[in-house]
Amino acid sequence: MIHPTIVKKQRLILLALVILLFSTILLSMGIGYSSLTYDRLLPTLLGQGAFKEEFVLFSIRMPRIFITLLGGMALALSGAILQSITRNDLADPGIIGINSGAGVAIATFYLFFPLDPGSFVYVIPLVAFCGALLSASFIYLFSYQKKRGLQPIRLVLVGVGFSMALSGAMVILISSAEREKVDFISKWLAGNIWGTDWPFIWALLPWLIVLIPFSLYKANRLNLLGLSEPVATGVGVAIQKERLLLLIAAVALAASAVSVTGGISFIGLMAPHIAKAIVGPRNQLSLPVAILIGGWLLLVADTIGRTIVDPEGIAAGIMVALIGAPYFMYLLLKK
Template identity: 55%
Template sequence: MNPGHTKKVRVTTISAIVLLIAVLIISVGTGFASLTPAELFRTIFGQGTPKENLILFEFRLPRIFVAILAGMGLAVSGAILQSLTKNPLSDPGILGINAGAGLMVVVYIMFFTVESSSSLYILPLFALAGGGATAAIIYIMSYKKGEGVEPARLVLVGVGLAAALAGATLTLATRLDMENYAFMANWLAGRIWGDDWVFVVSLLPWIVVLLPLSLMKSNVLNMLNLNENVAIGTGVNAGRERIVLIIMAVALASASVAVSGGIAFVGLMAPHIARSLVGPRHQSFLPLAALIGAILLLAADTIGRVVLDPSGIPAGIIVTLIGAPYFMYLLARK
């Protein structure tokens, strides 16, 4: 990588970090109970009133951190899927992985309560099982002997399976009591429901472990994205690495949506934006995609809270309003 490109990557990444911090500050300060910049910084440094401490540390920051972590997880998951399938339209939501995770979330709350502390750690595992099973079905149905996985077939199978799973989810949801049905309706709409520190703690290990592992696999992704024969020639076990990377992508998406809600298009847009800014080299664009994913989801959640405060619009709906036209643009261009 030449020095000029290295500088561009560094400047772009630093700019994204600054933008994320700016969105975070705006998100903390806006809402039904707003905080001025002076009140915000005074509270951060331990000089706030009890009301300001409650707003910042109990209401705002946990939800903000869940949005940031989930945005990162969804963005990196989408980037991995796009590289493995060589399909620019791949996204955990579009391919039905989120829908599979959502179906298992409904199954979980039919038998258990989401209010218990243990559910916060078990729920992502249920979501992972649903997302993983969906990914396996999509891969099997899209695979054709002698041709491999064809990108257009993958999208069609994924969209069809997502619709079927969404129908199954709604059917099961009608058997829930009113309280659990309301929770599930908010989850399906993409409302970030994890608004306590325990949700941050339940999601954090998945992101802290899987994001660095994804970066460590950057060279493998570079090889697989170019040519599988070249990857095999350089000593890469393509079959094994592809399975490992798919598991990582499904785990990132499933854990993220289990806590944040059924949010699509973040995994589609963030990698595209990052790739257009710094190029296709995974060492450069994966960290940037994670930052852009966090910015997109946090900004969407902030806009949703402000537009119809205090009830708000789910972040998933705000992201969809942006992502659906972007998806159609990519579909028409390709």
């Protein structure tokens, strides 16, 4: 039973985050290389703008804003799940090899398979999921011990090793590829938001519609998995089954996000920590807050990155890493 005062506090925080998100979205709509001033923003939203203004807003900025928002939400939720099932505050899909597995699958598909422009958008999240799931399966197998089960610390360490190995495989893959394709993969690795059209949103949205409610439904199971294994077993939790299901959900969330946002790390590390610092460690309270914080963090990073250097900007993944890497070092030293 959660105290009503804490629930009320969480709802106020969620309301404040929603307001902050909408404010940031409006701010991001009016910022960019192409001219669209704030006094023309409302008329353009209402369909009374010039052709150029409507094209900039509806075909360029809004798809990118929603992609970064949804991608950040998925990465934050994935990180929160991984931190609970591994009982390790340093777990993040970008750090323990899940993103790298998705990246190698995307690079292989992009380099060696014929691309149909009509279906490519919808196939790429599935390709990323298959690569990330294969990577996670190997990490899980190497981390599992017959007598002791899955060791959370071992899982993180093995994941870091796989991440490094897969990064090497990525270099080998692109070393003999065509220049145009290498440019795309290099931008993906840097976390450059490349899926900036409406079809990418429709490709990403179904994954979130299914996996966010599922993860919230499993919030209490995540609480129990965060305890010691004897305690979780004592209250009737099938530890290995629940951990495996939630690991697959975390992999799917991360893979679907990075398939259109590029290789972005640290969102899944920072957002859950900030959420728990605000509302406490119970996942029923912290998961919704982490989801909104993750979307806001990536949106802010992308908005700043595409504004400070015209016209190409700085990749959102680099902007996030500038904040996330020092935060990771802080947590590493603290823990």
